[in-house]
Amino acid sequence: MTSRVILLIEDDPLILMDVEAALVDEGFEVVTANNGMLAIETFDADPSRIHGVVTDIKIGSGPSGWDIGHHVREAIPVMPVVYMSGDSSHDWEAQGVPHSVMVPKPFVHSQIITALATLMNQPDQI
Amino acid sequence: MTSRVILLIEDDPLILMDVEAALVDEGFEVVTANNGMLAIETFDADPSRIHGVVTDIKIGSGPSGWDIGHHVREAIPVMPVVYMSGDSSHDWEAQGVPHSVMVPKPFVHSQIITALATLMNQPDQI
Amino acid sequence: MTSRVILLIEDDPLILMDVEAALVDEGFEVVTANNGMLAIETFDADPSRIHGVVTDIKIGSGPSGWDIGHHVREAIPVMPVVYMSGDSSHDWEAQGVPHSVMVPKPFVHSQIITALATLMNQPDQI
Amino acid sequence: MTSRVILLIEDDPLILMDVEAALVDEGFEVVTANNGMLAIETFDADPSRIHGVVTDIKIGSGPSGWDIGHHVREAIPVMPVVYMSGDSSHDWEAQGVPHSVMVPKPFVHSQIITALATLMNQPDQI
């Protein structure tokens, strides 16, 4: 079957590699970015290629994970969005997009996978 | 019993009066603003006085209804937020705050009341 | 404001009048049918005119309330659908459409109004 | 149509009368109790007569509102349960029954009505 492509944004290289490996292990194809500007460029190059976004919140200068969430939903209103964060998870009520999932750090891989799978099922309901 | 205070933001005076009357009729106390700057000033003067926000999206220059949603949730993460909109309702997935309700115009009063009542029950779950 | 139009289908004239009056009292405009064939003709004449459907299940010969639910969702996938029923409510899991509401008879008016208002808010999420 | 009967438990006579009047105004039949022992006796006399329970938490000596919630759900697992409380609402996560609603005091009548109507629709899903 055709792959499902996830855009993964994280500036900590160890976490990036760890989550990427977990996603690949589940059968996803993964496109990565280590800062917000690169993430948005990658997404804008072909939005319809991306089936879900998993993003850290604080990713250096440039657009934050919150900005990325708003940006991808403007292009594709039903895009699944999963945030990963340590100290920013309490801002989700103010900055997150509706029907997104905040996964507080630290987490186990199943939390990311379950969040993505739940959002990708019945995308018309986001 | 003490009143429940709703901050209502709408720049169309007929809709403002109509919704205000409906809210008062249900037992709410209503504070109104006809633009975003005034809404934020009113809220910031005493955030804990406000128990729910009902806001139009396009309200002239200054902060939009989306901006107001983000602002009040930063101060009080469990604040109930209800948006009213005609042509902006499709932006809710990108600009709305989580666990808010979008009521598309035109609407009947029960849609606003039901949205507010549902969000005000069990506020810890927003 | 423009009215919100509800298509109400019920073959018991007393219940029909009672629910119609409750809906009108809440500000809805109501179009009625006392059998399934008439309901479908009324709907098909101008589907975009209808903003919600409230239907009994057993309405004589011809299409049932279950059939009406499937028919209107085929035309408009986000159409709010509320079923009223006495002895057929246990069939909802098998015959109802997703994100519809079953209101068991007898009921108070608030159950119909709350069901409709909840489904009409954020219609993209049905 | 046959009435829907609500068991209302509250030891403050002013609040009791106020909520009772609001429920009657919506078409409910109301049975009241001003303490937990009386509430349980009233319920046990004929559980199938009761279609919903609205209860204060602190109601003098004897069973609390939490105890009443557990008691009625043991008899009828799908019984709608609505709690009203001022300073005990933060205990809902530990003491409430699943799929119940906590309405924090002070409240407007619509919060009680919306909570009851939502729980009474599709009772098989509680």
Added chain:
Amino acid sequence: MTSRVILLIEDDPLILMDVEAALVDEGFEVVTANNGMLAIETFDADPSRIHGVVTDIKIGSGPSGWDIGHHVREAIPVMPVVYMSGDSSHDWEAQGVPHSVMVPKPFVHSQIITALATLMNQPDQI
């Protein structure tokens, strides 16, 4: 522990084998059918043996996946139902049963597993 038995219906032999292997890998016992008539015969032979249904929509002549969903819910109203589909996923709002999950093709295995697990937990709530 005793196995949980899933009835899997799919007419594409490659997808059937792929999903069957994924389910077995998670500890499910799997019964397969490659058309709707066989699926219904298998189910009717012993409905209480089946704990969940995963079905393609277009499966040749005979009953479709939509028909199978209605059939199994008539026998067991709380039966978990997961649909897999490419071009029919937009019909879910009209043809699906309530509290079912539509998994759009292509998918990763986790989407099927997460959908089944969520529906099998607390079956009384379907």
Added chain:
Amino acid sequence: MTSRVILLIEDDPLILMDVEAALVDEGFEVVTANNGMLAIETFDADPSRIHGVVTDIKIGSGPSGWDIGHHVREAIPVMPVVYMSGDSSHDWEAQGVPHSVMVPKPFVHSQIITALATLMNQPDQI
């Protein structure tokens, strides 16, 4: 990353070992108890160390799984709680805590993992 610690309570040693292995395999750290008294002592020694509770219902004399659910939610209102049970699952509506998950026995591991992952994501919403 730091581990996520699950408190697992089960008096059947085979099921205990089986579920413990499944949780460890997913990256959780597991603390076990084979009776209710030990479970509560373990939890009370350092409540903030525990990130989720998975408990059998009937665990000999002493506190039951229901009692453990109430106890841990009193200490930490957002604690994820998953119950496992054979013949007690029908008591969940009366004895469970809100926003908990009942996994009926027998189950596959994915049901426990999916329940935990869903509850651990966005803990502020429990």
